[in-house]
Amino acid sequence: MSQNNPNLGSRVQRNQKKYKSSKRASWIKKVIVGGLGFISLLIVLGSIVFVFYASTAPDISYQSLSSDNSTKIYDNKGHVISRLGVQDRDYIKSNKIPSELKNAIVSIEDRRFYKHHGVDPIRILGASLSNITSGSLNLQGGSTLTQQLVKLSVFSTAASDRTFKRKAQEAWLALKVEKTYSKQQILEFYINKVYMGNNVYGMETASEYYFGKSLSKLTLAQTALLAGMPQSPSYYNPYIYPKYAQQRRDEVLNAMASYGAITQSQANAAKKTSVKTGLVSSHKSSSFSSVNEKYIDAYLKQVIQELKAEGYNTQSGLKVYTNLDLSAQKKLYDLANNDDAVGFPNSTMQIGATLVNPKTGAVNAMIGSRKSDIQFGLNRAVQTDRSSGSTAKPLMDYGPAIEYLNYPTYQLVHDTPYTYGGTSISLKDFDNKYQGTISMHKALVESRNIPAIRTLENVGVSKATSFLNSLGMTFSSDLSLQNGIGLYISTEQEAAAYSAFANNGVYHKPYLISRVVTPDKVSHDFTSEGTQVMSPATAFMMTSMLKGVMNSANGSGTAAYIPGLYQAGKTGTTQYPDNTYNGVLPAYAAMDSWFTGYTQNYALSVWTGYDKPYETGNYISAAQTNIAQLIYKYEMQYISQGKSNTDWTKPSGVTAVKSGGQTEYYKNGYSAIQPDKTTGYKGASLSTVLDSTKKATKDSKTNKDNEDDDKDSQKDKNNATQSSGSGSGSGSGSGSNNNESNQQTSQTNNNNNQTTNTQNNSNQSSSQQNH
Incomplete structure (x- = not known):
């Protein structure tokens, strides 16, 4: 056929090509139509969604x-501050x-x-x-x-x-x-x-x-x-x-x-003109509105930090409602800036303090400096580069011992010569004396260092660190035994941590902002969810001991005592490392002085010290260590007026025992003294504990009662202790001196880091007096 009609094959091929071309065109047409249809559908759906959202848009007015x-900041009563x-x-x-x-x-x-x-x-x-x-x-x-x-x-x-x-x-x-x-x-x-x-x-x-x-x-x-x-x-x-x-x-x-x-x-x-041409070198100061902002400088700075952390732009017309108690804030400011009120020796001694509601974590007041009108200056209330001294003992030593080892408050501990394992560094106390075997209660009340470190040794640094983590404290490097008498934390962190003792073992992360209203009138509420970080028994037993710090004759914090108020708290001081101070130190001198205390309504942590503690004259004398306690006392007296004043209720899982007017507690089922792996002590009854501590108490009473009067007489002993590498907090070596000095040179740059700076913690703590 093809021979008779040679054009037939070519026509078939052309027809096949036309068919394929037509089919391809049809497919492309369908794709285009389908695509246009899909786009049209998207446009329709988008229009519907747009109209819906537009219908819910807020009003916009000339006003x-x-x-x-501006962003408006309010206190906890709704007043613009x-x-x-x-x-x-x-x-x-x-x-x-x-x-x-x-x-x-x-x-x-x-x-x-x-x-x-x-x-x-x-x-x-x-x-x-x-x-x-x-x-x-x-x-x-x-x-x-x-x-x-x-x-x-x-x-x-x-x-x-x-x-x-x-x-x-x-x-x-x-x-x-x-x-x-x-x-x-x-x-x-x-x-x-x-x-x-x-x-x-x-x-x-x-x-x-x-x-x-x-x-x-x-x-x-x-x-x-x-x-x-x-x-x-x-x-x-x-x-x-x-x-x-x-x-x-x-x-x-x-x-x-x-x-x-x-x-x-x-x-x-x-x-061709420099961008700096015509720039003025000074600016007129801003006029403060509503309240004198120097009262709230540190608090306001921290509010702005929280806003930024939540992703808010402070230049977006927000209404920010805070937890600030303006009355408490002004009182704290007045105490810090009135030299006669608490005995500040000069205008360069500084302060950082934070007031927290234990039941919620709300920060009610915060002060980060004194004698300074600089807006948004250094906030020492949240800096974490100064040792907390012995205020660390409830948090790292005794709290974990009660929680994990079920220690009773009358646990026998040993105030006997001690050297850190693997070193030649000896640990001593402020009086360079040993009291032998005493109760944990007595050791905490009188702030004895050696029993605290022995207790931490029994707990283990790992478990103690977990306990601290649960209280909102994280560390950039591993802690060591020496940190049991000095942690690098802020007053905000410490006030919140002690709040857990006040609040039956429930911890709330501290926060300053309660609500943010955006310009479109959308409200965002903020709270701090409580976490049970220790048993109510642990919190109660710790509180029972910390009461004695203020109301016992031999307590280290008697200057903070407020008659009739149910409260608990702890002192903390740190001594200079050897040969670091630029001058001659007196018989007693501290770098830092702390007091952290609480009632059921408030927890207040106070730090005092100098920004440059190594310069001549920038030390804290024995009498001046009371300044932190007095600030706590007068602030707590003021804010407790009109508030409920109730004692803590003993949990059902705790049993009280009394002897000679002293009340002690133990967790049900754990009345015996727990083993002490340092000495091999196997256990004892309460009467044995009281008998064993009676002699130590008697021997130390005279020295303790007259401690404030004869601290100058300790000069030779203290100097000998320092030169031999031991202080009241612990001994030290030359390496720790260098570490402490290096840290100080960068101190002013570390002002708002909420994560604890533990640089050189181990070495630093071993060279400080903690009391």
Whole structure:
């Protein structure tokens, strides 16, 4: 057939090709139609979602657009205590704003500003493409100036709120704003609302702050600098980052030339000017609003830290409700700054203190300095580079012993010569004496060091560290036995940890913010969920012993005693390492002095000391170690007025035993003394314990009663102890001296680290007197 009709084969091939081509075209058509249908479906669904979200958008008014963008801070009674930014804002009307500034802003932020109606799809697409090809320093946003204004006026700028819902509402409100206000009004709102760094809002105020003159008197280069700052006010700060500020300014100048607002030659001439030209060297101080902010400086600084940790921008018109008790805060401030109130010897001795509600973890007061009006200065209440001395003993030694080893309060412990294992470092006490075998209760009340370390040795550092971790303390390096008489923690951490003793063993992480309301009126509540970190028995038995620190004749914290108030607490001091002090030390001198105490309503931790303790004269004398106790006493007296005053109730799992007027406790089923692996002691009854401690108590009574009067007579003994490498807290070697000195040189840089700095902990603790 093909021979008779040679064209037939070619026709078949052509028909097959046509069929395949037709089939392919049909398939492509179906794909295109299907794709268009899918896109249409997405558009419809997106429109439905957009309309739904838009219908739930908050109201936007002239007041919200034109008002200051400050964040308001409230105390626990709902009173405004601070307005971040409001004191630094000078509003400027549109007819007073130079056209050069308006052109600069439009050129760099929204070149199609005068063409769109609030939302610009072309800008969104262009920004997306640009971000794919640009570096991180040149990222662009798809939001118009109007959308940016809406975000600043009614929405939170927290990262967690960058959702499709917020974007939809932002776009909808931008469309509404464009229908209601002119482009010039919108620019006016924006220029007066943007954050410009250094707690300054609005470009008129920024002009005065940075250049000491109004916007109308700025040069082209200065105008371009301000126009570019809102994208990243901190990063483009000309004082701190002049290189990046100049890059951003030049970017604005190039954008203005490209936009046609200026010529390229004008831009090039302006770029030759240093970004530092015209910057003023000093600024007028901000006027404090509502309350004198020097009272709340440390507290306010920590509130801002918490806000940032939660992802909030403090320059976004928030309402922040805190746990601050302003009355308690002012009292604490007055005690710290009135030299006559508690006996501060000079204006350079410093303080850090934190007041916590044990039942909730709410921080009710905090002070981080004295004799200083610097806004947001060093907050010593949260610094973690000073040893806590013997306030560590309940937390690392005796608390874990009761919890894990079921020690009764009358556990026999040994105050006998002790040397740290594997070393030649001996451990001694403030009086360089030994009391022999005594009860744990007595050892804690009188703050004997050797029994504490022996107890920690029995518990084990690993278990003790776990106990500390449960109380909110983490460490960057492993702890050692020496830390049993000195931990590097803050007053905030310690007040919260002691709160667990006050609160039947339940720990709450300390927190300052109770509620945040964003500009769109969405409320976010904050609480601290309690965790049972020790048995109620452990908490009660520890409290029963810590009461004696203040109300026993031989207690180390009798200066903190408040008659009639049910309370408990612990002292802590640290001695100088050998040969580190720059001068001659008296018979008794401490680097740090602490007192941490509590009632059922409050826990207060106080640290006192010097920022530069190695400089001549910067030591704490024996009498001055009472300052921390007196601050606790007078603050606790003040805040306890009108509050319930009830004693702690003995848990059902604890049994009380009495002898000679002394009440002791043990956990049910664990009445016998637990074995002491250091001495091989196997056990004893309560009467045996009391008999064995009677002689030690009698022998030490005379020395203890007259301790404050004859500390000077200990000079030769203390000097001999120091030179031989031993102190009241423990012995020390030359290596620990160097470590302590190195730590001090960097102290002022370690101000707000909530994680404990345990650098050189082991060596440092072994060289300090803890009492």
